[in-house]
Amino acid sequence: MAERRVPIAGRYTEQEVALAARNRGMPLEALRYDVTPAGLHYLLIHFDIASTDEALWRLEVQGCVQHALSIAMAELKAMPARTLRVTLECAGNGRGQVSPRYPSVPWLEEGVSTAEWTGVPLAAVLGRAGLAPAAKEAVFHGADRGIDRGVEHDFARSLGVAEVMDESVLLAYAMNGAPLPPQHGAPLRLIVPGWYGMASVKWLQRIEVLDHAFDGLQQTGSYHFRTSTLDPGVPCRRIRVNSAILPPGIPDFYTRRRTLGAGTISVQGRAWSGEAPIRRVEFAIDGHWQEAQVQAPAATHAWQAWSFEWRAEPGEHELASRATDALGNVQPLDPVWDLGGFGNNSVHRLRVTVL
């Protein structure tokens, strides 16, 4: 089952374009916002946006628990809530830039955003249910159903028992202070800070606690770093260190290439890692790397702003940004090839014309 489609090179297929048109990136100029407006947050919808009714919605908690639960939304909303600012990134962000690439959503750079999520800590609900001693993993079942590589299923992902007790994992029902929009999982979704987006299951309807490892398609057949179909691979989990440049100047409509006037400008951007805070961002002009200024984290799981004063001189230039986190993880200069097109955190490069 592992990434069964055949990698392709060169121009993009109609299927990739259809996925790019229905899913959505965050236009890079939205890097200007500390918190991405809800309608600009990137989206990756595996199947269809589920049709749900909050008044009838119940979260079922089942399996290896002391007390199975069935919780109405009103009951969940009456529990103590937390709001966390969290940067999410699609595990496939950057896929469209590797060659050959896996046929899926052909993200270039725009599958990342930051929002403020409000909800009940998952640990509080699981505490109420009481994990049985044999509990090993919790599976989160969404309501979006479809077929992937011949297997019909509801999108589902699991976390280990240690991970589910992390107080930052939320059962979220609000985004940026407003009710969760349909496309972000209304009425209820999981938010797993620090992890690639596939862990944050939308339209969450059921938590199933298992005494063994979950072997669903989205857990074992996808979201692994693999060098070939024979490679068992390493699961995609925490977001790799990454950064992006808020594009300076003005764009050309078709090529999106930027043009700006000569002079000193403050180039801005964001950097993030699911492993640790960002401790360094470097900025390159035509391959010459220099230190950028990095702001302190505004929140544990949110991107950090950076800036660089650039004396822009007339000509064609390539700009690039490269982040390093506090664990010493650093972005590679070039994409590291992966069968499924996951985790491409190579430096962001932008070509500009200075007049």
Add this chain to the structure above:
Amino acid sequence: MAERRVPIAGRYTEQEVALAARNRGMPLEALRYDVTPAGLHYLLIHFDIASTDEALWRLEVQGCVQHALSIAMAELKAMPARTLRVTLECAGNGRGQVSPRYPSVPWLEEGVSTAEWTGVPLAAVLGRAGLAPAAKEAVFHGADRGIDRGVEHDFARSLGVAEVMDESVLLAYAMNGAPLPPQHGAPLRLIVPGWYGMASVKWLQRIEVLDHAFDGLQQTGSYHFRTSTLDPGVPCRRIRVNSAILPPGIPDFYTRRRTLGAGTISVQGRAWSGEAPIRRVEFAIDGHWQEAQVQAPAATHAWQAWSFEWRAEPGEHELASRATDALGNVQPLDPVWDLGGFGNNSVHRLRVTVL
């Protein structure tokens, strides 16, 4: 200047994919909503989302008027407002399906949505300014600046003096009852019901009344139906009659092909025209056309729901919908080729597997 890029065929370029990723279609399952949630409304952003500050924003009204105006947002919001439900469609919707196609946003079917827009009738503001007798057109200048085919400009479009006095044309500051989001033109945009989306200028900062026809790039160099670069063409104006099917069943992740169980199902969809109400929708199963049920319009400028009871039998089927408006305009069975890829209103076709 007219559509100067060279049409291409076959697979899609990285530039087209980048435009598909940053602009966004309405996922077709959102056809289920009478009013599209704001974050699901399709988007076509010519250049960048403008960075604006409502507190400082002023709408300038200049040129062939009795009294030039400079109106703060607070002043505009104190004027009598109207709310209208309006279906907008990108003039390029369907471009990605014609061959060869113009290199631009490669919409397939998803560049259409419906929202409730609140604002001040443009006629009220122009009434205050007083059109001079020589006034011929009003030009609407947005704040999104960029380069298209070598020409640097703010996105701008014009309407004739008869068109601007239509009471349904709004200076809108709210969408679906909430403040206009940044990507939809905050703090102020034009809404021109019945017209393709290019007329509804976002981030509206200036209205310039001319005593002659506007010759800006987006007015004369684009948005024309042309058979060749030598053809002066016919301007894109009102939305051609069109329809879409709410995809039944469940999707395959990559191909988006649908699968459903045998039996009687109610297939739903929407139909719209900028010229007149929809009076007929036909639904075809494997090329055999039958009458669908069409609901009466919920609003003058909003799409109409339709449905068809289908006794789905096992096998592979092609579904299609075709609308006719009250003026007798009917969707063509196949795309009518256009140099710029505008106005492709050919019937919506959907391939499904019935199990």
